[in-house]
Amino acid sequence: MSKMETATDITEVNDGSIITPIGFKAAGVYSKVKKKRRDLGVIYCDVPASAAAVYTLNKIQAAPLQVSKESIETEGKLRAIVVNSGNANSCTGKQGLADAYEMRNTAAETFEVPDHHVAVASTGIIGEKLNMEKIVPGIQSLQPQSDFEDADQFNEAILTTDIVKKHTCYETTIDNKKVTFGGTAKGSGMINPNMATMLSFVTTDAAIEPEHLQTALSQVTNKTFNRITIDGDTSTNDMAVVMASGLAENDSLTPSHPEWNKFVKALEMACEDLSKKIARDGEGATKLIEVNVKGAATDEEAGKAAKQIVGSDLVKTAVFGTDANWGRIICALGYSEISLDPDTIDIAVGPVVTLKDSTPVDFSETEAKAYLEQDTIVIDVNLNMGTGTGKAWGCDLTYDYVRINAGYRS
Amino acid sequence: MSKMETATDITEVNDGSIITPIGFKAAGVYSKVKKKRRDLGVIYCDVPASAAAVYTLNKIQAAPLQVSKESIETEGKLRAIVVNSGNANSCTGKQGLADAYEMRNTAAETFEVPDHHVAVASTGIIGEKLNMEKIVPGIQSLQPQSDFEDADQFNEAILTTDIVKKHTCYETTIDNKKVTFGGTAKGSGMINPNMATMLSFVTTDAAIEPEHLQTALSQVTNKTFNRITIDGDTSTNDMAVVMASGLAENDSLTPSHPEWNKFVKALEMACEDLSKKIARDGEGATKLIEVNVKGAATDEEAGKAAKQIVGSDLVKTAVFGTDANWGRIICALGYSEISLDPDTIDIAVGPVVTLKDSTPVDFSETEAKAYLEQDTIVIDVNLNMGTGTGKAWGCDLTYDYVRINAGYRS
Missing domain, CATH: 3.10.20.340 (ArgJ beta chain, C-terminal domain)
Incomplete structure (x- = not known):
């Protein structure tokens, strides 16, 4: 695909967000794990979405990454991603792993989906136990909706020392169907991703099987999330997840689909935009x-x-x-x-x-x-x-x- | 050699410096390349000293490193090392190389030694031409002496953003002869040595051939200069040089000499002490x-x-x-x-x-x-x-x- 085609075929959607692709809802609430600001959120999909993820290469990996990997490896599908900020649930031993499973199970019950259709992510302080007395009712109170404001509350709930909420949205056409990509991320410090990133979540309504979504995400990550650095520190909790609802009703994408390159490019543009927003909002950054x-x-x-x-x-x-x-x-x-x-x-x-x-x-x-x-x-x-x-x-x-x-x- | 032997056999000499080993003199003057403070110095040896050096692994290497390598590779002997601060003579093209040679030649004439018995080093701003109208008469004015104060003036002349002058000195006995190691260094910023370091100069009166001195220095560098970092930046000008006058009159040291390990350990202690002093004096450091x-x-x-x-x-x-x-x-x-x-x-x-x-x-x-x-x-x-x-x-x-x-x- 030439650059000319890229420029004309893929368009930024200024007021778009993670809920813009068909099938997605979001919510963000204040569970009181943090001193103030929302600290718990969910991205929810009306149907089982094809899922792909990349994870930190840090050899110390936080409990939620282990649980999310297990979920995604089971069937390659997700209905919900639950994320908390304020506590990374990292270096928290067996209790931390049990807590991450409890987060997943609570979300599965709340949204009435199978356990393995839920991924979890955490960001914040390392080495302190999650306060499950706050997290569990917090998850139970999540009511995902499809308004921009709901997505914005999710975007806020995942922040740590970030100053600004981050969202991105691009659209293109595949098989003459409009396909949309939404995204959000948190970054700020401890950022030098390698095969993964801080927390980034991308939604799309493209139809694509999990294995091909993983191929596209891995390729794009190397040119976007892995190309940003704030301080050279690779976190224990870095993760980027893409969910594809398939509700755009294009022919299912594979590398041999005639518009595969356009799909990958649009995903790259969304991820590049999030990457630049993370870099610009690095801790203390002015430029x-x-x-x-x-x-x-x-x-x-x-x-x-x-x-x-x-x-x-x-x-x-x-x-x-x-x-x-x-x-x-x-x-x-x-x-x-x-x-x-x-x-x-x-x-x-x-x-x-x-x-x-x-x-x-x-x-x-x-x-x-x-x-x-x-x-x-x-x-x-x-x-x-x-x-x-x-x-x-x-x-x-x-x-x-x-x-x-x-x-x-x- | 056990730790017990190390502790008893190798002693720190509190008021020692680069001129403490037999045969060495030093000087430091103000050539006006810098706005104030001494900025040009020499370490001089009364006899051709065995020499060994390690250099930065940065692929952009400053002109003085090329000239010093050529000198040391010729015969493995040095009579003088001339060092300026305020200007790194790095990324200065053909003129920079010519200037580094002129520094060497001027020193050779001034001290009446062969060109290849002179090494040169520079530290300071990258990409600006050396002001040879100041450097040449500066070199001609150098009058190396063997007082602690002269060494201290050299220690000052090599500093950039360093706050404190650094010196070290250890002594031991080899073949029942007292053998002394003196050293100085400049560090501060752009410091993450790799097979080399900022500028470090060590003198000793041990008798040792250049090839064995190189073996000892390379081994020691991996445990000392290569184990410090200020900001992760590896400079274009990093260099560590050891000169051994042989005037202690021990049997010439080789790896099969019964006290080889003690020699290497004493060299390591001098280099470790300089390394810690460089780290403590990192730019802006308080600890x-x-x-x-x-x-x-x-x-x-x-x-x-x-x-x-x-x-x-x-x-x-x-x-x-x-x-x-x-x-x-x-x-x-x-x-x-x-x-x-x-x-x-x-x-x-x-x-x-x-x-x-x-x-x-x-x-x-x-x-x-x-x-x-x-x-x-x-x-x-x-x-x-x-x-x-x-x-x-x-x-x-x-x-x-x-x-x-x-x-x-x-």
């Missing part, structure tokens, strides 16, 4: 940073280099300080363990070319500073070696990151 | 953090896990915030890509056990906070799996790190 690397040996190497640059504390503080310090960019490139020719590198910070063929360019500091004062910063790197391209997203490192994390538990 | 991992499958895995923990921004901010947030410690352990059993992990923050067999321990927050208010924080992790042990050092992440790096170039 979204996008790094584009081209001319690399492979796409994978370009992506790796882009993520190393966007993850460098020195690059992040330079952007916060509106300093076009390209020396830190080339330094991070140099330790990214990709193939490069030290003599052919171009670097630009927005419109300002700072390095050409590895030779410093005499640029206007005033122009560079003015560019860096904006809230979206694009860094372009060309290795002039091959045809590999890749992007990554992150945020600046600020006083507020330190303030937030020096006092998180208290 | 030295030491992480000890034991019970790992191998020593290598223990060291890898220790470095991952000490490099976690979330662990670093928690220590700054005097918060015994062990969840962040186990999280970093989990993504360190080592073998572990999620159910057998112990974690202690100083005297405070926070996790035992992966189960949270009900500890006194008051006691933990009191411990974390000290200026040296030790985190002990036991994987209870194997016999591998390893250490790493770092520092807390503070508001001052952000302040320093948001305004470095200006």
